Amino acid sequence: MNLSTFLILIVLIAVVVLIIFKLILDKKKGKTNCGSNCSNCALSQTCHKKEELNDH
Amino acid sequence: MNIRVALAGNPNSGKTTLFNTLTGSNQFVGNWPGVTVERKTGKLRKHDDVEIVDLPGIYSLSPYxxxxxxxxxxxxxxxxxxxxxxxxxxxxxxxxxLTTQLLELGIPLVxxxxxxxxxxxxxxxxxxxxLEKELNCPIVEISALKGSGIxxxxxxxxxxANLNQKPNKIFSQDINNILKDFENYLTDIPENEKYWYSIKLFERDEEVLKKLNLNQNQIDEIEEKLSALEDEYDDDTESIITDQRYDFIGKVLNNTYKKQNKGELTLSDKIDRVVTNRWLALPIFALVMFCVYFISVTTVGSWCTDFVNDGVFGDGFFFFGTGREAYEIALEDYDLAQTGIEAFDVAxxxxxxxxxxxxxxVTSADLYDEEGNVEEIIPVTYQDYIDYLKVEEPDPSNYGLFIPGVPVLLQNWLESxxxxxxxxxxxxxxxxxGVGAVLGFVPQIFVLFFLLAFLESCGYMARVAFVMDRIFRKFGLSGKSFIPMxxxxxxxxxxxxxSRTIENERDRRMTIITTTFIPCSAKLPIIALIAGALLGGAWWVAPSAYLIGAFAIVTSGIILKKTKMFAGNPAPxxxxxPxxxxxxxxxxxxxxxxxxxSFIKKAGTIILLATILIWFLSNFGFENGHFGLVDMDNSILAGIGSLFSFIFIPLGWGTWQATVATITGLIAKENVVGTFGVLFGGFDEVSENGWQIWSNMQAFFTPISAFSFLIFNLLCAPCFAAIGAIRREMNSAKWTWFAIIYQCVFAYIISxxxxxxxxxxxxxxxxIGTIVALILLGLFVYLLFRSESREKPIENKIDLEIG
Structure with a gap:
């Protein structure tokens, strides 16, 4: 594996880790991954707050 | 000190628009009632100590x-x-x-x-x-939409805020006397709230009675006074209060309000006469939705998507199109030369x-049209062959300012x-x-959302809910079910x-089960892909997807309502x-x-992760006892897909690729397209109907199996996020499984x-397949037209008193 391949791979892994981290963080904050975000929802995050409370 | 300002008003009076203006937030505003179901809070702009609370629209303070x-x-x-x-x-x-009731709360009101x-x-x-004098509160004229008076x-x-507010007393003297009496029972209630509580006692409000925890003697005394008054008025107390409120409003408005065109039809009324007409409403709605999907998927959206697929995620594009025409002519000459050379070499x-x-x-070469059909046969002589060999591949940068596409730029850089x-x-x-395949549909998504936003904002969608109520009711669903859809x-x-707004539990469950039949934005790329790449860009595919969703809702409504589980009259x-x-x-x-x-963000997160996983699973596997890079047909993904693909053979697409795409669609529906993007490598313009793509895909799909694939993916279980929502709203694992199984079985049968x-x-x-299909069709028709469940449906009885 040459240096450039190694560096590109590291960047790619970092991106993947960041995305996973962000998804977990969003889940904890009660944000959803649905196509419309919560500000477009008639219930505006209240459903996810409830879910968060249930989780704890 | 913090000030909380409660935004209260009737449904669709503009509360959320005002809330967004006051707080600078982006809460969803829809021009139909019931957009806000729960309260929302935000800080007033430039006032960190002022909190604005947007309450759902209500007509009264009854707890119904x-x-x-x-x-x-x-x-x-x-x-x-x-x-x-x-x-x-x-x-x-x-x-x-509602204002008259809010003024009784003892809270300052503007x-x-x-x-x-x-x-x-x-x-x-x-x-x-x-009007200010009559209502005893400050009044301001505003336009929440235009921002005036804010x-x-x-x-x-x-x-x-925080000033003492005496409740407005608008009722007749005899009622006010009774209310004053009732205040004696409210020893624990603050002085300025007693009036409101006494009215609620007068109305026999069960929630308030429960909260006040009065003893039996007190309740009997109250009941005795109310019964006497009801005899006197020959009406129930709730109606007496309602009548007196409207009497008060009528008197106030007589002195303070003058309507210019009283009794005349407004422009809205005239439009409604047509769009909500008993016979015209449904054809107009079908036409409108046809136009929306035709424009967003087949025409305008498709042109934009082609640009993104060919340009941004393809070879590249000419800046403002300058030089493209000359380049395309040169490219045609080059393609002709290559076809001629190939034919001569083979001969x-x-x-x-x-x-x-x-x-x-001397030989001949076949020239193909965009759909892969032979368009022309040309002779190729030795001299032609020599001439063709001299034709060089045109370099787009010689014809104008050419901007290479993302894959080209990336590939060049990675190679360098x-x-x-x-x-x-x-x-x-x-x-x-994978991600490019999904992002390629962004223009179509944007056009669709723009058109839907227009229909919602102008007020048409509220009419559709009204029209749908009439139709849904016939099929056992309430018009309330249309808003979730x-x-x-x-x-x-x-x-x-x-669907939470639907009080009747049976109706709510049925709405939850059927809501996801309507194609969501994530399913749009699947529709566009199948329409564009597999069904020759047929104009009817996208509108038919919407209509099939509506068909699934209506038929499910009929079928489920005839079972004991869902029998009963739909909620009013x-x-x-507006x-x-x-x-x-x-x-x-x-x-x-x-x-x-949100769609773009999803492509950059979940879809990106999924494409990496799919690439890994489709390129790695065991071959000759060793794990490593293998041919796609021997990959782990092919193994997983092959395990389940037999299920879909009767639907015409029992390949591991299509099976895997369907399974990955459970993560997010866009993944169906993303998966195709990865599995059919070399797809740089999945939504275009170029014949090369067609020939790539026809190994896996025929037009009818492609349509069957589309229908199954539109109607089957939704993505995990939606399944989670079903689980939360059903609050029952049993009902969640019922919903998922029903959707999958329904999708399977229809496909x-x-x-x-x-x-x-x-x-x-x-x-054999046709015989089974006809039996299933017969069973489907039987379930639609059989008589209702024997269990007596729950009815909303209304006692009518005559005289």
Whole structure:
């Protein structure tokens, strides 16, 4: 594996880790991954707050 | 000290629009009632100590609907410092009904008369000073949409916060005397709240009675007084209160309000005569939805998507198109030359000749059209062959300012830094192909959202809910079920959540089960892919997807209502139709951007991760006992897909690729397209109907199996996020499983029938399959038309008193 391949791979892994981290963080904050975000929802995050409370 | 300003008012009076203006937030605004179900909070701009609470729209403070419960609970239990009551100036009489109740709470109130611009345009006159005196509260005329009067109303609200407010007493003397008596039972209630509680005792409000915890003697005394009054008025106490409120409003408005065109039909009324007409309403709605999908998927959206696929995620594009025409002519000449060379080489090889010296050889070359059909046959002589060899591949940069596409730029860069071949494949064939395939549909998504936002904002969708109530009712569903479905066109999750407003549990469950049949934005790329790449860009595919969703809802409604589990009359649905208005461009673009941006974010997160996983699983596997890079057909993904693919053979697409795409669609529906992007490597323009793509895909799909695939993926279980929403709203694992299994079985049967019967039109019909399909069709028709469940349905009985 040459240096450039190694560096590109590291960047790619970092991106993947960041995305996973962000998804977990969003889940904890009660944000959803649905196509419309919560500000477009008639219930505006209240459903996810409830879910968060249930989780704890 | 913090000030909480409660925004209260009737449904669709403009509360959320005002809330967004006051707080600078982007809460969803829809021009139909019931957009806000739960309360929302935000800080007032430039006032960190002022919190604005947007309450759901209500008509009264009775605890009958979820919205009323939420709003009343906040106003009574959490006692905001001030109420900002927003009323629709074009419908002042009915809106003041709630105002009279809010003024009894003992909380300072500012009245904001919204849509003042329309009131003025209609020539109506509101004498503000007189109205202020009559209602004993400050009044400001505003336009939440245009932003006028906003500063004045907020300043007045802040100034009024925490001041003592005496409740307005509007009832007749005898009733006020009784209310005064009742205040004696309210020893623990603060002085300024006693009046409201006494009215609730008068109305026999069960929630309040429970909360006050009165002893039996007190309850008997109250009941005795109320019964005596009811005999005197020959009416129940709730109706007496309602009558007196409207009497008061009538008297107040006689002196303070002058309507210019009393009794005349407004423009909205005239439009409604057509669009809600008994016979025309449904064809008009079908036509409107056809236009929406035709424009967004087949025409405008498709042109934009082609640009993104060919340009941004393809080879590249010419800046403002300059030079493209000349380049395309040169490219055509080059393609012709290559076809001629290939044909001459093959012919020479067949005759055992060296093409460079086959001077007497004459052959022919087939030229294909965009759909892969032979368009023309041209002769190729030796001289032509020599001439063709001189034709060089045109370099687009010689014809104008050419901007290479993302894959080209990335590939050039990766090659220049000597990146390993497998990593290049992961980035280009995995991530760029997969994510690019999904992002290619962004323009279509944006056009669709823009058009839907227009229909919502102008007021048409509220009419559709009204029209749908009439139709849904016949099929056992309430018009209330339409609002979740409307929201579900954006995303199934909020659509399912919005079903909370349906009080009847059976109706709510049925709405949850059927809401995701309507294609959400994530399913649009699947529709566009199948329509564009597999069905020759047929104009009818996208509108038919929407209609099939509606068909699935209606037929499911009929079938389920006839079972014991769902039997019963649908819940009543009351709504008012807002006046039509032209939405502002900023509102439309804002709504479009909010929803579209979520789609883009999803492509950059979940879809990206999924494409990496799919690339890995489709390129790695065991071969000759060793794990490593393998041919795609021997990959782990092929193994997983092959395990389940037999299930889909009767639907016409029992390949591991299609099976895997369907399974990955459970993560997010866009993944179906992303997976195809990865699996059919070299796809750089999945939505275009180029014949090369067609020939790539026809190994896996026929037109009818492609349509069957589309139908199954539209109707089967939704993505995990939506399944989670179903689980939360059903609050039962049993019902969640029922919903998922019902959706999958329904999708399977419909796709099976379509494929098996449809195959006869393509000359590939199967006798046994068709017999089974006909039996299933018969069973389906039987379930639709059989008599109702024997269990006596729950009925909403209304006692009528005559005389």
């Amino acid at each position: 609907t979820l919205e009323e419960v939420v709003a009343r609970k906040f106003l009574i239990d959490e006692k905001p410092e001030v109420i900002l009551n927003i009323i629709d100036g074009t419908n002042i009489e009915r809106n003041l009904y 009245l904001a008369i919204n849509m003042a611009d329309i009131v003025e345009k209609n020539g109506d006159i509101i004498k503000l000073e007189d 500063d004045e109303v907020t300043n007045k609200a802040i100034k009024l 020479a090889q067949d005759q055992g000749l060296d093409p460079a010296s086959a001077k007497t050889l 830094v000597h990146c390993a071949q497998w990593l290049q494949s992961l980035i280009l064939d995995g991530i760029v192909a 409307l929201i579900g066109t954006g995303c199934g999750v909020p659509g399912i959540m919005a 649905f009351v709504m008012e139709l 006046a039509y208005h032209w939405p502002t461009l900023s509102t439309l673009f804002h709504s479009m951007w909010e929803r579209g941006w 099976f029938i379509i494929y098996q019967i449809g195959s006869w039109f393509f000359g590939t019909g199967n006798v």
